[in-house]
Amino acid sequence: xxxxxxxxxxxxxxxxxxxxxxxxxxxxxxxxxxxxxxxxxxxxxxxxxxxxxxxxxxxxxxxxxxxxxxxxxxxxxxxxxxxxxxxxxxxxxxxxxxxxxxxxxxxxxxxxxxxxxxxxxxxxxxxxxxxxxxxxxxxxxxxxxxxxxxxxxxxxxxxxxxxxxxxxxxxxxxxxxxxxxxxxxxxxxxxxxxxxxxxxxxxxxxxxxxxxxxxxxxxxxxxxxxxxxxxxxxxxxxxxxxxxxxxxxxxxxxxxxxxxxxxxxxxxxxxxxxxxxxxxxxxxxxxxxxxxxxxxxxxxxxxxxxxxxxxxxxxxxxxxxxxxxxxxxx
Amino acid sequence: xxxxxxxxxxxxxxxxxxxxxxxxxxxxxxxxxxxxxxxxxxxxxxxxxxxxxxxxxxxxxxxxxxxxxxxxxxxxxxxxxxxxxxxxxxxxxxxxxxxxxxxxxxxxxxxxxxxxxxxxxxxxxxxxxxxxxxxxxxxxxxxxxxxxxxxxxxxxxxxxxxxxxxxxxxxxxxxxxxxxxxxxxxxxxxxxxxxxxxxxxxxxxxxxxxxxxxxxxxxxxxxxxxxxxxxxxxxxxxxxxxxxxxxxxxxxxxxxxxxxxxxxxxxxxxxxxxxxxxxxxxxxxxxxxxxxxxxxxxxxxxxxxxxxxxxxxxxxxxxxxxxxxxxxxxxxxxxxx
Numbered sequence: 001x002x003x004x005x006x007x008x009x010x011x012x013x014x015x016x017x018x019x020x021x022x023x024x025x026x027x028x029x030x031x032x033x034x035x036x037x038x039x040x041x042x043x044x045x046x047x048x049x050x051x052x053x054x055x056x057x058x059x060x061x062x063x064x065x066x067x068x069x070x071x072x073x074x075x076x077x078x079x080x081x082x083x084x085x086x087x088x089x090x091x092x093x094x095x096x097x098x099x100x101x102x103x104x105x106x107x108x109x110x111x112x113x114x115x116x117x118x119x120x121x122x123x124x125x126x127x128x129x130x131x132x133x134x135x136x137x138x139x140x141x142x143x144x145x146x147x148x149x150x151x152x153x154x155x156x157x158x159x160x161x162x163x164x165x166x167x168x169x170x171x172x173x174x175x176x177x178x179x180x181x182x183x184x185x186x187x188x189x190x191x192x193x194x195x196x197x198x199x200x201x202x203x204x205x206x207x208x209x210x211x212x213x214x215x216x217x218x219x220x221x222x223x224x225x226x227x228x229x230x231x232x233x234x235x236x237x238x239x240x241x242x243x244x245x246x247x248x249x250x251x252x253x254x255x256x257x258x259x260x261x262x263x264x265x266x267x268x269x270x271x272x273x274x275x276x277x278x279x280x281x282x283x284x285x286x287x288x289x290x291x292x293x294x295x296x297x298x299x300x301x302x303x304x305x306x307x308x309x310x311x312x313x314x315x316x317x318x319x320x321x322x323x324x325x326x327x328x329x330x
Numbered sequence: 331x332x333x334x335x336x337x338x339x340x341x342x343x344x345x346x347x348x349x350x351x352x353x354x355x356x357x358x359x360x361x362x363x364x365x366x367x368x369x370x371x372x373x374x375x376x377x378x379x380x381x382x383x384x385x386x387x388x389x390x391x392x393x394x395x396x397x398x399x400x401x402x403x404x405x406x407x408x409x410x411x412x413x414x415x416x417x418x419x420x421x422x423x424x425x426x427x428x429x430x431x432x433x434x435x436x437x438x439x440x441x442x443x444x445x446x447x448x449x450x451x452x453x454x455x456x457x458x459x460x461x462x463x464x465x466x467x468x469x470x471x472x473x474x475x476x477x478x479x480x481x482x483x484x485x486x487x488x489x490x491x492x493x494x495x496x497x498x499x500x501x502x503x504x505x506x507x508x509x510x511x512x513x514x515x516x517x518x519x520x521x522x523x524x525x526x527x528x529x530x531x532x533x534x535x536x537x538x539x540x541x542x543x544x545x546x547x548x549x550x551x552x553x554x555x556x557x558x559x560x561x562x563x564x565x566x567x568x569x570x571x572x573x574x575x576x577x578x579x580x581x582x583x584x585x586x587x588x589x590x591x592x593x594x595x596x597x598x599x600x601x602x603x604x605x606x607x608x609x610x611x612x613x614x615x616x617x618x619x620x621x622x623x624x625x626x627x628x629x630x631x632x633x634x635x636x637x638x639x640x641x642x643x644x645x646x647x648x649x650x651x652x653x654x655x656x657x658x659x660x661x662x663x664x665x666x667x
Contacts, residue, residue, distance in 0.1 A: 265520065275525070291391040
């Protein structure tokens with residue numbers, strides 16, 4: 001999103017004298033321009049076509065249930081009553097937990113790599129992060145189910161139950177049988193999955209901070225903390241937010257890893273320890289055996305809603321960015 | 331001169347078409363449950379005949395849709411279609427292999443088959459009405475078994491599945507409340523519990539969640555060394571899940587009076603019958619557009635039903651009993667042209 005402003009405008013190319021250019025070169029240039037234009041439009045066309053075809057596929061569900069489809073927590077394949085509230089809530093809640101974990105850790109990784117780590121350590125850690133990003137999500141799911149779930153059930157969740165459960169207000173989030181499977185576990189696994197994406201973007205943008213700026217701050221007696229907080233972050237703020245939302249977009253749509261540890265239950269529960277469901281997991285689980293038109297249509301409509309949810313989240317991110325920019329008087 | 335060129339060409343063409351006629355590939359799609367045995371049969375059958383069977387396990391719903399669209403030679407479903415729906419699309423239906431659904435538990439110190447349950451009690455557990463393992467309803471069935479007051483964690487399938495269909499069909503037959511509140515289907519609205527993806531997902535959840543109960547196909551219970559329950563059948567006796575008790579259910583089921591084999595063999599009569607036995611069905615056109623392919627497919631199924639029992643047994647399926655095989659072959663002769 002920051003690249004656009006640096007791209008050369010086409011006006012300057014057209015105002016150049018064309019006398020010393022052959023007709024063939026001009027034609028070639030025009031052709032090239034159209035190819036570029038086509039490549040860019042392709043994204044828009046694919047995006048629009050995907051959204052429209054999902055809307056079309058889900059029209060039966062939207063017609064039948066109307067607004068009810070979004071606010072109802074009922075999901076009854078036998079009685080053909082479908083509501084998407086539980087999966088929507090699960091998608092947002094698990095992604096929110098993932099962000100709470102992933103953003104600070106990614107900050108730490110990126111800042112350590114750019115500001116503190118000695119040169120010989122930077123390359124191995126950077127390589128490890130990139131390897132982490134390349135692990136297929138099914139592996140995260142298996143690891144989550146066979147290693148992480150028992151660990152959560154035996155050690156972490158009982159402790160959370162004892163220490164946070166009795167608290168007023170937020171206590172209700174942390175009460176429940178410690179199955180190990182549920183929203184919190186799914187959020188943590190998701191968080192681990194998106195850390196590589198967010199941290200590698202952050203590392204790249206932190207590197208773009210001019211050394212002169214940082215050195216000036218250090219010369220004035222700033223601590224590393226002050227340099228990071230008052231120089232590096234303000235300089236890279238919009239790119240950092242962009243990186244966070246790249247990770248968030250991935251967390252919202254993640255399927256395999258989530259379905260293994262989320263519990264896949266269409267039940268609304270205030271507790272983060274309880275099982276829930278997400279949009280992508282519901283589609284992956286139920287698509288193959290969706291045996292009626294309204295069932296199939298409801299699943300496709302869910303896909304459309306995921307599209308809308310992601311769009312809204314990204315729009316909010318854009319809004320936040322432009323607000324930030326305005327406050328800084330840019 | 332012309333002859334000298336065309337003759338080898340014609341000969342080559344004849345060889346090619348003959349080769350094509352020999353190596354017919356049959357395609358099928360549908361339920362995941364029969365996939366392992368179908369692929370084993372296909373391997374063995376093509377070794378002796380050269381006929382390959384490509385089976386895509388895309389799920390029962392997908393299988394029904396594909397055969398209705400006539401894109402495959404046969405479809406497979408864990409859920410039999412009613413005769414009027416078959417007639418509408420001009421389809422024939424017959425069972426191909428059997429198995430069974432087994433309640434599995436994870437309670438410390440309870441060995442396989444030691445916990446006894448009845449259908450109504452099982453329904454109440456999955457309805458969330460019985461919430462503790464020491465509930466009087468369970469204790470009354472197991473006077474000699476010591477189980478604590480631990481809360482029951484219910485595990486079910488999260489994906490649509492023939493296993494769920496047969497399990498829910500059984501609970502609907504034995505519990506009025508289940509029938510009216512939940513009903514039966516490949517996916518249902520579960521009143522309680524967590525959902526695992528696939529048999530392996532349910533098996534993994536039950537193994538990891540203490541004091542849980544779930545349901546899987548027998549092969550998964552055996553391979554994962556899980557503790558299963560004994561169930562009270564319609565005749566009133568307690569039976570353990572095994573190939574023998576599944577076969578007893580298959581044999582005692584009333585196939586003879588069923589039209590198009592539209593019969594779910596849960597809650598079968600017979601003192602030795604396992605109550606949650608299941609069968610997988612194949613769907614084919616009565617008047618196929620491609621008679622050669624259909625003929626080849628029927629030859630394959632005939633071989634599988636008559637000669638394929640060892641493969642089925644080794645994969646923890648139950649082969650169809652002989653009288654049923656005879657009935658199916660008579661059905662082919664009378665309905666599929």
